[in-house]
Amino acid sequence: xxxxxxxxxxxxxxxxxxxxxxxxxxxxxxxxxxxxxxxxxxxxxxxxxxxxxxxxxxxxxxxxxxxxxxxxxxxxxxxxxxxxxxxxxxxxxxxxxxxxxxxxxxxxxxxxxxxxxxxxxxxxxxxxxxxxxxxxxxxxxxxxxxxxxxxxxxxxxxxxxxxxxxxxxxxxxxxxxxxxxxxxxxxxxxxxxxxxxxxxxxxxxxxxxxxxxxxx
Amino acid sequence: xxxxxxxxxxxxxxxxxxxxxxxxxxxxxxxxxxxxxxxxxxxxxxxxxxxxxxxxxxxxxxxxxxxxxxxxxxxxxxxxxxxxxxxxxxxxxxxxxxxxxxxxxxxxxxxxxxxxxxxxxxxxxxxxxxxxxxxxxxxxxxxxxxxxxxxxxxxxxxxxxxxxxxxxxxxxxxxxxxxxxxxxxxxxxxxxxxxxxxxxxxxxxxxxxxxxxxxxxxxxxxxxxxxxxxxxxxxxxxxx
Numbered sequence: 001x002x003x004x005x006x007x008x009x010x011x012x013x014x015x016x017x018x019x020x021x022x023x024x025x026x027x028x029x030x031x032x033x034x035x036x037x038x039x040x041x042x043x044x045x046x047x048x049x050x051x052x053x054x055x056x057x058x059x060x061x062x063x064x065x066x067x068x069x070x071x072x073x074x075x076x077x078x079x080x081x082x083x084x085x086x087x088x089x090x091x092x093x094x095x096x097x098x099x100x101x102x103x104x105x106x107x108x109x110x111x112x113x114x115x116x117x118x119x120x121x122x123x124x125x126x127x128x129x130x131x132x133x134x135x136x137x138x139x140x141x142x143x144x145x146x147x148x149x150x151x152x153x154x155x156x157x158x159x160x161x162x163x164x165x166x167x168x169x170x171x172x173x174x175x176x177x178x179x180x181x182x183x184x185x186x187x188x189x190x191x192x193x194x195x196x197x198x199x200x201x202x203x204x205x206x207x208x209x210x211x212x213x214x215x216x
Numbered sequence: 217x218x219x220x221x222x223x224x225x226x227x228x229x230x231x232x233x234x235x236x237x238x239x240x241x242x243x244x245x246x247x248x249x250x251x252x253x254x255x256x257x258x259x260x261x262x263x264x265x266x267x268x269x270x271x272x273x274x275x276x277x278x279x280x281x282x283x284x285x286x287x288x289x290x291x292x293x294x295x296x297x298x299x300x301x302x303x304x305x306x307x308x309x310x311x312x313x314x315x316x317x318x319x320x321x322x323x324x325x326x327x328x329x330x331x332x333x334x335x336x337x338x339x340x341x342x343x344x345x346x347x348x349x350x351x352x353x354x355x356x357x358x359x360x361x362x363x364x365x366x367x368x369x370x371x372x373x374x375x376x377x378x379x380x381x382x383x384x385x386x387x388x389x390x391x392x393x394x395x396x397x398x399x400x401x402x403x404x405x406x407x408x409x410x411x412x413x414x415x416x417x418x419x420x421x422x423x424x425x426x427x428x429x430x431x432x433x434x435x436x437x438x439x440x441x442x443x444x445x446x447x448x449x450x451x452x453x454x455x456x
Contacts, residue, residue, distance in 0.1 A: 115301075123292065125292065
């Protein structure tokens with residue numbers, strides 16, 4: 001039996017699953033991470049020094065410890081506790097928290113960028129605190145930081161490749177399996193790299209375009 | 217009627233208002249003049265409860281503004297306010313800017329809120345700008361938008377805080393014209409202003425603030441043409 005077979009059409013389906021799984025976990029992490037980041041960013045913008053120091057320390061840990069270590073640490077920990085999780089679930093949790101740590105800073109600066117006078121104007125129209133948040137501070141603040149948000153989202157897509165280390169069958173891991181079978185690392189890895197590039201590059205160009213447009 | 221009785225206000229150790237008494241009846245236009253830092257703007261902020269007070273009380277139609285049981289959001293619906301900075305909401309069109317508060321605060325349908333907003337915008341001369349974004353407009357147009365936005369809540373009282381101070385000189389006229397329009401509509405207004413000639417023209421009463429107190433108050437003729445107090449005379453000689 002020949003263990004090393006060349007790439008076949010069947011492999012396309014296999015790679016496609018990897019692509020979809022990469023997109024899937026990235027989208028989950030970006031959505032969950034953004035929502036949590038919005039909440040945490042708002043709390044940070046509104047809180048006093050002591051709350052901010054506590055939250056800041058927690059976020060600093062998430063941001064400073066390499067993602068790959070967080071992933072391995074978390075799966076090892078829950079495994080040792082006797083609650084092994086599906087790699088997708090474990091990966092989503094860690095990737096989302098990691099995303100949240102960066103998004104919260106993005107959103108916080110968004111909230112800080114809304115002039116206090118604009119908030120006063122909204123309140124003077126009879127709007128409640130929550131109405132002001134919902135109709136004025138969130139839409140104005142979030143618009144201002146859209147390019148930064150996009151930057152974080154893009155790095156999350158790229159960082160999602162690291163979830164392969166805990167066994168999630170995303171693009172890089174399917175590629176690795178294909179390489180071990182076909183022994184054609186160069187072509188496959190170039191293909192994988194190209195895929196990330198094709199997603200990231202247009203979006204980052206778009207972000208730059210929006211940024212330029214907002215400066216005018 | 218707005219009744220201000222013995223109002224004191226401090227920021228830390230700095231006492232900005234040192235016992236202000238002022239009554240504004242329905243339909244009256246009262247202008248407040250005085251040097252920067254004399255507490256004029258702070259008084260407006262205290263009237264619509266954006267700032268708290270340290271003593272005295274303020275009644276709007278008999279409701280104690282600073283009573284802790286007073287619904288301040290409800291109260292502010294009756295007190296339209298326009299600031300030195302126009303603070304247009306940049307993410308909304310001109311029409312949406314003016315329709316937002318009637319929609320979310322009063323709970324009007326989008327159609328009804330926009331109909332009201334449109335009427336006020338036409339009134340201030342922005343009928344041809346409804347679908348534009350305010351960031352594309354001049355300061356004078358944005359300030360008129362701010363006035364229409366406040367008017368859309370149909371408040372019986374309007375508070376103006378140096379609304380022409382941040383404008384380029386050539387844009388001051390259109391905003392003052394809008395205020396004249398409101399005066400002619402019979403709107404009750406308190407205008408903190410540096411435009412002495414305007415105050416003289418539109419006001420029923422002029423109050424001169426000095427260091428947290430009303431130094432002199434009366435008709436424009438009394439205060440501006442024949443000031444009795446030395447400080448008023450000094451101030452007017454500098455600005456006129």
